[in-house]
Ligand code: MF3
């Protein structure tokens with residue numbers, strides 16, 4: 001819909017359109033005309049939405065922090081699930097995974113060769129030397145946050161520690177590419193190049209996603225990308241960077257029994273870290289990690 005230059009801006013700030021988002025819209029249109037993929041307006045988070053999402057993220061971070069003190073050898077992943085449910089709801093949030101497309105638990109716990117979407121169970125006990133991804137997502141007043149961390153259980157081999165460290169570095173390299181009017185392809189390329197330089201592979205089928213007003217929004221964030229391609233990083237765009245980095249081959253399969261858990265085809269370990277980021281006018285901001 002066209003707005004007059006003296007009409008109130010569509011963002012609801014109360015200013016005139018010409019004093020607010022007119023230049024932004026012109027830039028988007030010119031990039032679109034050049035053939036670039038530009039974000040729909042609904043993907044651009046407004047200041048009051050960002051504040052609400054940050055409140056959600058505060059809970060999500062706190063839950064992950066609590067887990068840092070509790071996760072240990074001998075604990076079942078069901079126990080992790082219980083902690084996530086109790087702590088999230090205690091702080092007024094809802095675990096976003098619970099009942100999401102039929103997902104049965106409040107969190108994903110993915111151990112060693114499990115790439116992502118490991119389902120907590122009383123029968124899965126953390127053992128010495130395991131590496132575990134715990135992926136927490138929170139809904140607060142309808143606003144979504146999403147982040148995951150790796151947890152080292154007991155004495156972990158140097159080989160696995162390196163995988164975990166390099167995967168974190170991949171996310172940091174990706175984040176360093178989040179700049180206003182850059183490209184999502186710059187992020188993916190930085191992630192992939194660092195993994196590859198260390199002899200690892202990155203899972204192709206599963207990636208990050210827009211997040212904030214919904215659990216999974218556009219854009220999809222893959223890592224098999226070239227700089228200068230994919231969606232334009234317009235200020236206000238919010239998404240996750242969450243590469244799954246494999247020690248061996250990139251190939252994965254989905255567990256036939258639970259139809260959720262992705263597992264490396266060669267059985268070698270996989271690691272993942274996830275951060276939720278916002279593109280700002282001047283750079284970028286980590287909303288949840
Ligand atoms: N938290 C996961 C992500 O990062 C999504 C999990 S969906 C679930 O996108 F249903 F498996 F929880």
Ligand code: CO
Pocket residue numbers: 146147208209240242274
């Ligand atoms: Co995510």
